Amino acid sequence: MKRIAAVAVLGLAAGLAVLGLGGPAGAAESASVSIVHGIPKTPVNVFVNGKLTLRNFQPGTVAGPLSLPAGSYQVRVFPAANTAGTGNPVISASATVPAGANVSLVAHLDAAGKPTLTPYVNDVSRLAAGQARLVVRHTAAAPAVDVRAGGSPVIRGLTNPRQQELTLPAGSVRADVVLAGTSTVVIGPATLNLAEGSATIVYAIGSAEQKTLGLVVQTISGLHSAPGGVPAGTGGLADDGGVPGWLPVTVAVGLLAAALGAARLAAARR
Amino acid sequence: MRSRGWMVLVVIGVLVAVAAPVGWVLTRPARTVGAATADALARATPPTSAPPAGASEVGGGSGGSAVPVRDGRVGAAVPVRGAVPVRVDLPSLGVTAAIRPVGVDRSGDLQIPADVAAVGWYRYGPRPGDPAGSTALSGHVDSAEQGRGAFFRLRQLRPGDPVIVHGTDGRTRRYRVVAREEWPKTKVPLDRLFARGGAPRLTLVTCGGGFRENARSYLDNIAVTAVPDGGP
Secondary structure, X not given: OHHHHOOOOOXXXXXXXXXXXXXXXXXXXXXXXXXXXXXXXXXXXXXXXXXXXXXXXXXXXXXXXXXXXXEEEEEEEEEOOOOOXXXXXXXXXXXXXXXXXXXXXXXXXXXXXXXXXXXXXXXXXXXXXXXXXXXXXXXXXXXXXXXXXXXXXXXXXXXXXXXXXXXXXXXEEEEEEEEOOOOOEEEEEEEEEEOOOOEEEEEEEOEOOOOOOEEEEXXXXXXXXXXXXXXXXXXXXXXXXXXXXXXXXXXXXXXXXXXXXXXXXXXXXO | OHHHHHHHHHHHHHHXXXXXXXXXXXXXXXXXXXXXXXXXXXXXXXXXXXXXXXXXXXXXXOOOOOOOEEEOOXXXXXXXXXXXXXXXXXXXXXXXXXXXXXXEOOOOOEOOOOOOOOEEEEOOOOOOOOOOOEEEEEEOOEEOOOXXXXXXXXXXXXXXXXXXXXXXXXXXXXXXXXXXXXXXXXXXXXXXXXXXOOOOEEEEEEEEEEEEOOOOEXXXXXXXXXXXXXXX
């Protein structure tokens, strides 16, 4: 934990450029921002633009979503004992929040074990009915890993701070994390509940060296679609599209009667 | 005098031939009632929905206590929702049917229980008792092999009719019908029938309208919307 306690002031300008990918769609449109704590054993206070926004924010928790106007924010993270927001922060970064985007700001360790803040723009596109999205983000001080579901690798060679996403049928998945190309389990196995119409974002966090590796899960719901149709009948017994049987019969009888009368009238006049 | 009788027959014959189709068209029960009510329910904001996450808290200097924080550990408790429905009664039609949870088939259509006497509950959507959204129950109108289905007479439900849903929690939830709608299958507002937002409501769906013999399929869907008794 010495490294974590050590002050790390990080520019992060390059990393935060990722946020620009969403493209500002209009200053009036707010962004949805979540903050994920992925640094083990380090409760913190989070200051946004100098204001204490998250007090005693615990490792392994997810705060938000906050609806924030698009723009640039200064994020400074201090140990929980420091409520003044002065002195040396654990992390100091400025984050540009694009309009309309769904963003996760993740406080975590980089590959070398230094605290850092990485912004991810979340994929909130719609899912087909019955489907779920699984996103795995490598935010741990650990080498490249594979993610296995039900024993077979579904994500290979993931490195800090990269991510990969999959679309799967909704339901439970038994997953573990192994060193890339090996069967050496470093995290798990864990049972993940992939809720239908939701993105389940799994962060691998902690440090391999410090033996603090673990998972944090963030869920974004409301990405569902309706079923494509309701095929609820094959018999035709309730067919009411046509004309009832008595109707043409009645019309025919009426017309016949009229024709008969007309014929007799014509005959009588002759 | 004889010819007057034939004249009367002509007039009566023509009247019958015209009045029968006109009368049939005019006296057919309306296929759709309460559509505006059903639309309004879908747009409503449930009173119990969570307050919007406060953007103003950031920079507001309130100490941040208003920001919701969730446990992100694997297996962390998921908020408890309403009850899984197990049986539905439609007393005005004399119908009672078992409910089975269903999802979607390979083509993305709603699954309907193979047993036409049973009704499917769309298990990805809201449960009865949830604070918002449309709890969707769907049943066969009929099937070629098994005959009439649980929802054969669904189109006879009228506003005010009761619908009773029994849940795994042992509770009975009473609803009353507010709308019955019918659309060609290409125009069904599926997003509304399976909505997870809007006022809490129950939506019963089946097939109806004309039947295409060669496709073994009905042309329309019929949906009945019901609201919790004492609700909106």
